Amino acid sequence: MRTILYLIRKEFIQIFRDKFLGRAIFAIPIVQMLILVPAVTFEIKEVNLCVVDKDLSTESRELVSKLVGSTFFKVRHATFSEREANDLLHRNKCDLILQIPAGFGKDIGKGTPTKLMASANAINAMNAQLSWAYLNGVIIDYNMNLLAREIGSRTFTAIPQIEVTNRYWYNEMLNYNFYMQPGILGILVLAIGFILAGLNLVKEKEIGTIEQMNVTPVKKYQFILSKIIPFLIIGLIDLALGIIIGKLVFNVPFVGSMGLLFLCSTVFLIAVLGLALLISTFSGTQQQFMFTGFFFMIIFILMSGIFTPLESMPDWAQKIDLLNPVVYIMRINRMVMLKGSTLYDIRTEFLALVLFAIATTTLAVNRYRKTA
Amino acid sequence: MNEKVISVHNLVKKFGSFVANDHLSFDVYKGEIFGFLGANGAGKTTAIRILSGLSRPTSGEVIVAGYDAHKQPEQIKKNIGYMCQKFSLYEDLTVKENIMLYGGIYGMKKQLIRDRTKNLLERLRFEEYGDRLIASLPLGLKQKLAFSVAVLHEPKIVFLDEPTGGVDPITRRQFWEMIYETAARGITVFVTTHYMDEAEYCDRVSIMNEGKIEALDTPAGLKQKYQAGSIEEVFIRIARPGKN
Numbered sequence: 001m002r003t004i005l006y007l008i009r010k011e012f013i014q015i016f017r018d019k020f021l022g023r024a025i026f027a028i029p030i031v032q033m034l035i036l037v038p039a040v041t042f043e044i045k046e047v048n049l050c051v052v053d054k055d056l057s058t059e060s061r062e063l064v065s066k067l068v069g070s071t072f073f074k075v076r077h078a079t080f081s082e083r084e085a086n087d088l089l090h091r092n093k094c095d096l097i098l099q100i101p102a103g104f105g106k107d108i109g110k111g112t113p114t115k116l117m118a119s120a121n122a123i124n125a126m127n128a129q130l131s132w133a134y135l136n137g138v139i140i141d142y143n144m145n146l147l148a149r150e151i152g153s154r155t156f157t158a159i160p161q162i163e164v165t166n167r168y169w170y171n172e173m174l175n176y177n178f179y180m181q182p183g184i185l186g187i188l189v190l191a192i193g194f195i196l197a198g199l200n201l202v203k204e205k206e207i208g209t210i211e212q213m214n215v216t217p218v219k220k221y222q223f224i225l226s227k228i229i230p231f232l233i234i235g236l237i238d239l240a241l242g243i244i245i246g247k248l249v250f251n252v253p254f255v256g257s258m259g260l261l262f263l264c265s266t267v268f269l270i271a272v273l274g275l276a277l278l279i280s281t282f283s284g285t286q287q288q289f290m291f292t293g294f295f296f297m298i299i300f301i302l303m304s305g306i307f308t309p310l311e312s313m314p315d316w317a318q319k320i321d322l323l324n325p326v327v328y329i330m331r332i333n334r335m336v337m338l339k340g341s342t343l344y345d346i347r348t349e350f351l352a353l354v355l356f357a358i359a360t361t362t363l364a365v366n367r368y369r370k371t372a
Numbered sequence: 373m374n375e376k377v378i379s380v381h382n383l384v385k386k387f388g389s390f391v392a393n394d395h396l397s398f399d400v401y402k403g404e405i406f407g408f409l410g411a412n413g414a415g416k417t418t419a420i421r422i423l424s425g426l427s428r429p430t431s432g433e434v435i436v437a438g439y440d441a442h443k444q445p446e447q448i449k450k451n452i453g454y455m456c457q458k459f460s461l462y463e464d465l466t467v468k469e470n471i472m473l474y475g476g477i478y479g480m481k482k483q484l485i486r487d488r489t490k491n492l493l494e495r496l497r498f499e500e501y502g503d504r505l506i507a508s509l510p511l512g513l514k515q516k517l518a519f520s521v522a523v524l525h526e527p528k529i530v531f532l533d534e535p536t537g538g539v540d541p542i543t544r545r546q547f548w549e550m551i552y553e554t555a556a557r558g559i560t561v562f563v564t565t566h567y568m569d570e571a572e573y574c575d576r577v578s579i580m581n582e583g584k585i586e587a588l589d590t591p592a593g594l595k596q597k598y599q600a601g602s603i604e605e606v607f608i609r610i611a612r613p614g615k616n
Contacts (some may be wrong), residue, residue: 006476011416086496208458215454216477217446371445372429 003157007226029188029238033245036184043174047131049256050077052092057105065141072134096120096131163325170338177250182333183306185242190272193231198276202289214370224365228273235269255340268329281367300326325356375402377560383432385418390417394583397421405555406572408564411611416564424531425449437528451467453522453530456536460518465576478525492520512543532563548573568604579610586610
């Protein structure tokens with residue numbers, strides 16, 4: 001035990017003696033948090049709309065004014081030329097074209113069904129679908145108005161319809177920051193420790209100090225622990241900083257237990273630090289570690305469900321994700337912070353992380369050779 | 373001088389089909405300064421790594437400080453010190469921090485580490501360097517310090533793999549004075565070197581060539597046997613028999 005303390009002390013001295021590193025380990029997560037949380041969002045605020053109104057009737061104007069009135073659309077262009085509209089779409093000057101054919105108003109007046117055409121820039125499929133859905137909403141609304149007006153003029157009986165009242169649980173305002181911040185927390189805790197711990201061990205290999213260590217009676221588990229614990233502590237401090245920023249800057253609620261979140265993050269950190277050290281036992285140089293490390297980090301993060309819902313991934317990808325520790329911490333963070341989930345609610349995820357932590361650290365200790 | 377601290381019989385180390393150590397046999401005694409010579413690639417470093425528990429022998433009996441190198445390498449590590457030219461102390465720690473670290477690793481009590489640190493710095497006339505980073509010290513000082521740290525825990529044996537490489541003659545002399553003091557305290561010094569004048573300072577010298585020990589005796593004995601004026605001549609005859 002004393003040996004580990006001496007080793008940990010040495011790691012801390014080395015980390016903080018490096019002026020850049022000593023500051024960066026705290027500055028980087030703060031900056032990440034401030035930039036990423038508000039930046040990474042799926043909310044679409046302004047869809048640039050181009051209207052090709054070939055009808056110019058009261059009805060078509062009414063529809064366009066409804067679109068102008070919505071906060072979602074900005075009617076940037078109005079033209080009579082389909083070609084000009086397509087050209088605007090092509091040059092990214094607009095995202096969506098709405099074409100109102102001649103005779104639109106007349107058809108409505110006569111009560112015959114009529115048509116509209118919308119063309120969306122679907123390079124970003126999600127954006128296109130969302131814009132289209134919003135546009136559709138506006139048109140349905142307009143449609144209902146027309147119907148009501150028409151029917152109302154004939155009879156006083158109400159039109160039977162189902163009205164859905166909804167309430168968004170856990171994030172009532174649908175605030176994207178609330179959704180992203182707990183996820184970003186997971187990533188910032190991962191990134192710093194994973195890279196630094198892995199590089200740290202390989203660096204000792206490169207400069208040869210590990211050989212001097214290997215010839216001492218230091219036990220393998222002591223050495224590995226001495227590489228995990230400092231970065232675990234730093235990771236937890238970063239987590240605390242992240243939570244504070246979330247509260248102060250983004251006002252992200254924290255419904256659940258702080259202790260539970262720290263417990264889970266501790267297990268998560270041990271798991272990923274163990275993995276980083278395992279990789280570094282295979283790597284001879286810092287470059288090799290960075291290569292392999294990035295491979296894992298990118299897959300872990302992009303498949304973690306922070307950007308895309310896990311449920312929409314193909315089956316095989318979801319199976320791979322069973323081996324992705326970031327998935328679990330992402331879920332735990334969101335559930336604990338926003339829903340106030342208890343350990344019982346997150347038991348599956350927690351258990352998965354525990355298994356991970358045991359597996360990676362055991363493998364790292366086993367793989368580490370004191371016979372260089 | 374009769375207590376054996378290293379006992380090697382028919383040590384063989386193979387890397388694939390390459391035989392790096394070919395049936396080495398020798399004994400080293402307590403308090404002895406044992407010179408381990410050989411051309412580059414003769415297999416010295418391989419042997420020293422086996423003796424210090426960093427590598428396992430392929431076959432043969434290897435007992436170091438009373439422990440078997442096959443089965444008890446970690447026990448061996450508790451009882452030896454090791455210093456290598458390339459691998460030294462942590463450059464980004466101060467002199468005192470390095471001493472504290474290695475003292476702690478060998479399980480020394482804090483007070484004992486403090487006392488020895490003070491002692492060591494005084495002996496090396498190093499007091500003003502205690503809080504300097506290793507990186508800022510000249511090579512000679514680093515090497516002397518690394519040696520002092522290697523024997524800080526009073527091991528039975530200290531292995532020195534080319535400890536004076538790249539060091540100026542004055543520092544080399546001081547270094548050998550330290551080696552004598554250490555041996556006088558009863559610590560066996562097992563040293564490899566490329567400097568033949570240094571070989572003359574050893575109690576006994578072995579000369580390796582192509583994985584085998586070709587000669588082992590006192591410097592005087594070797595010179596007599598090979599009718600040579602210096603160990604250097606002996607070495608050249610053994611390492612390059614064609615040029616006799």
